[in-house]
Amino acid sequence: MSLDRQTRQAMQLQRQGDLEQANQAWQRILHSHPNHVPALANLASLQARSGHPKRAIKLFRRALKIEPQAPEIWFNLGNLMSQAGDRLEAERSYRKALKLNKDFAPAWNNLGALLRELKRTEDAAKCFHKAIELVPGLVRAHCAYADLMLEQGNLPEALKHFTLARESDPTEPLAYLGLGNVLAENRQYPDAIEAFKGGLALRPGDARFLAPLAELFVLTGQEIHAHTAWQSLLEHNPDSAEAHLNLGRLLYRMRSGSQDVNLAVQHLRRAVKLKPGDLEPRCQLGFTLAELGELGEAGAIARQLLSQYKDSALAYMLEGYIAVQQARIAEGLDAYRKACAIAPQDIDAIGNLCFSSLYADFMSAAEVTELHHEMSGRFSGLATGCTIAERQSRQGRIRVGYLSPDFRAHPVGYFMEPILANHDRHAFEIFAYANVARLDETGQTLAGYCDHFRMCAGLDDETLLNTMREDRLDVLVDLAGYTSNNRVSVVARRGAPVQAIYLGYPGTTGLEQVDFCLGDKALMPEGSESLYSEQAVRLESPFLCFQAQPGTPDVAPLPAAHNGFITFGSCNNYAKVSDRCVQTWARLLDAVPGSRLIIKAQVLADPHTCDLAMQRFTGHGIDAGRIDMRGPTTPLTRFLGTYADIDIALDTLPYCGGTTSCDALWMGVPVVSLAGEHFYQRMGASILSAIHREAWCAGSEDEYIEIAARLAGDLDALARVRANLRAEMRSSPLCDGAGLARELERAYRMMIEDKQ
The missing domain is CATH 3.40.50.2000 (Glycogen Phosphorylase B;)
Structure with missing residues (x-):
């Protein structure tokens, strides 16, 4: 059989995917023609595909000794050297290929990728540009360049090239992945979700799409969809510690009964087992157990973490939380102070320290106030400059927003119900911003009393602030302060021209952006003004309204x-x-x-x-x-x-x-x-x-x-x-819910007038 015929037969076997037969065919050719360059190059490619990179490199080098002017072989050698971690040799090979063929677009692209790894980003960008100039439809080059632009924060350029990549090849998953990442970074969450869904349609079960998709669902308050996404990821990859951790966290947030709680703990334990050396899964398990009252095991986790991670704010916060729950307040405050020293801007650390100081019988009221002033100073400079001018230029109902994580079966939710039910809806337009994962029966009842009920769990601060600004609030009433799941960082950025703290936090916030503290004469007697950074507003009625919940038992005889x-x-x-x-x-x-x-x-x-x-x-x-x-x-x-x-x-x-x-x-x-x-x-x-x-x-x-x-x-x-x-x-x-609602409305009018 002639050499040409043997070569055509080997190529046909290779194209058909019969790699073993193709390998044997090339070997036969080399046996009789040891300097046959196509046989050496193709056999090298087969060896690389079969997981034998060293053999492949040796064969490519043999081919180049015979035919040093072959750009394709230099290119393939460059790819193998890059995979082997020999970047200098890889760069030399790519540049040799380009010297022989300056219009070799894939070589420009791969050289760009190598230079990016070497942190030579300016040269890398030039290589990607050259590849795209030569072949405008080269999807890999568009994606690589766009990814570099994303890394450098050039979102418009990244968006442009990921979009071009998708248009060039709608079946390329990397285009959808990059597009989703850019859109998410640009806070275009609905579009980002659609991009990740597009990639997932091409690669079902791929964690690269499922994980960010689940995170975006959480971010946009779609916890049910997030739950489905994490579950789908686990179906395809049962040993994904990331999925177990996030599903456990999500189930606990969404819990509606003991079954959800037990399942959440199971997933968290699985995440810890899969990643025993990681901090976050163990911390999350510790916090969850502590919130469930299982402080013994949670405490053991905290001690283990602090023995390994002496500079972890999260570990100190876990230690602080457990100590406070056991009424070891001095120890808890000490742990929270250490967390704040490690992470000075951490909102949870600041909030836990401030809130826990209320329990301290060894601190005077003035010292507690001073601590709140000290810690709130870390939010300085965040105010957006909202003014009262908008209210002056607008007629109509006064717009009042209530911000809370407790629009649910919770004391704050129960106390807010008679207020919301009795607001004068002709004079006031009521907005609620519910930082909850999903609505329970109480939450649904509260939503029915509001003109606008916005679910904001998962929304970042900027998105929530933009929502408030679009709502053009006159007054924002924070019902959480430094309690769990608060949005104090939003309040610190000023979501409304007039802001107040009320009901859910029993004292001062220390924040200069909070203008008023709502209470009553018994709570805030004359002469106590120095204990508040806010202006005291003393209601004529009690500061809260109690209403019994359905099913409350009758009064029992005196025991x-x-x-x-x-x-x-x-x-x-x-x-x-x-x-x-x-x-x-x-x-x-x-x-x-x-x-x-x-x-x-x-x-x-x-x-x-x-x-x-x-x-x-x-x-x-x-x-x-x-x-x-x-x-x-x-x-x-x-x-x-x-x-x-x-x-x-x-x-x-x-x-x-x-x-x-x-x-x-x-x-x-x-x-x-x-x-x-x-x-x-x-x-x-x-x-x-x-x-x-x-x-x-x-x-x-x-x-x-x-x-x-x-x-x-x-x-x-x-x-x-x-x-x-x-x-x-x-x-x-x-x-008297109606009486309290009237008093609050009087207070809101006064607050607006005072700020004018």
Whole structure:
């Protein structure tokens, strides 16, 4: 058989994909014609495709010794040298190919890619341009150049060339991937989603498209679609730690029951198992377990992380969160300060430090205010310069926006319902910005009371601010402050010309961009102005309105009547049970012989935390048999049933209860509170004043004990209080939603006038 015929036969086998037969055919040719360049080059290509790059390089070099003027062979050698990491030899090979054929577009493109790896970006860009000039439809060159432009922040140029790449070849996945990345970077989220979907249609199950698509769905508040995307990624790649981590995080955010919670934890544990050395999966698992009250395991994770990552703000925040939940406030604040030192602009670290300082019985009210001033200073320079001019030039309803992560089954959601239901919709246009993953039944009810209800979970600050600006708000009322899932960075950038803090955060924000703090006369007495960076607005009505939730049980008989002893109780967040609070309660138990104390909190389901809590009381000489530690119960009807076992509710100090005090009173249980100087120390005073029970509010620990002991000493009087308290409360200003709505509307008008 002639050499030409053998060559044609080998080429045909290679084109048909019969690589083994083609390999043998080229070998036969070389056996008889060892200097046959096409055989050497093609055999080299087959060796490279078969995973034998060293053999391929050797064959290409043999071919070039025979035929050094072959640009294709220099090009292929350059590709192999680049893959092998020998960049200098790769560059030499590409340049040799281009010297022999200056119009060799793929060589210009691959040289550009190599130069980009070598950080010679200007030369790389010239190479890509040359490739495109030679072959305008060369998709790889368009994509490579566009990707370089994206890296350099030149979004218009990147968008142009990724678009050209897609137009040149609508079946090229890289074009869709790059286009999606550019559009996402440019905050054109709907278009970016469509681009990634286009790539996914070409490459089903490809993580390069599914992962950013899921993230964009979260960013645009489409959590259900994000859930589907992460699940799809796991179906194609069950060992994707990224997918397990994000799906676990998402499931926990979207949780509607214990099944979602358990599944979230399973995914997070799987992510940790797949990436045992990574910080983020372990931190996320730790935070999730801590929020579920499983502080023992969460604490072990925190200690492990801090032994490995001594400069991790996230690890310190986990340690701080656990310490605060166990009422180890000084340790928690210390951990949060370390986190803030490592990450000075981290909003979560700043917020956790500020919020947790409210629990500190070793800090004065002035010191807490000073801390808020200090930390809020880190947001300086973010204001956008909104002014009142827009309001002056526009007629019509006053536009009020409420911003909250708690438009859901949450105390803030419950307290907002009577306000939203009673707003004068002829005079006020109501906007709600709900930083929630999905609407529950409460959220749906609240949405029905608003003119505009915007889901903003996942939206970045700039997008949310643009939404607020387009809504042309007159007043923005932040209902979160530094509590969980807040958007304080949006408030700091000023979403409205008039901004106020209200309801969800019991005190000052320290932010110069927040103009007013809404409270009442009992919360913010005359002379307390120095404790607020905001101007105090004192409502004539109580600062909140209580309304009972459906299914609330009836008031139970006085437990002391059949127990033969008084039972004090607290259902507050355990972090509020400060050392000063424990000491005061221990003194009260000594003052009322035979009395018992129920403490109910989510974290007390954790055995280790429960032991620590008990030690705090036994350390004051209180017998453990007199303390009844109880974990959480759901639903609300079962939780409220706890008050059937409590004769007198004890408010925490210095940080008072709000919702828990209202719940106790509604269940016929008197609440003893201690009034301090600041907002968070006076919520009990406000609530008791609203129902005309100021006599239950003390000015000192001694008086607190005297009031509680006096109530405990008259069971007949306690029984009468229990029988009548709900009716008294129902007819009091504390349950007047219409009155509170009118007061807030008066305040909003005043605030606008004041800013003018």
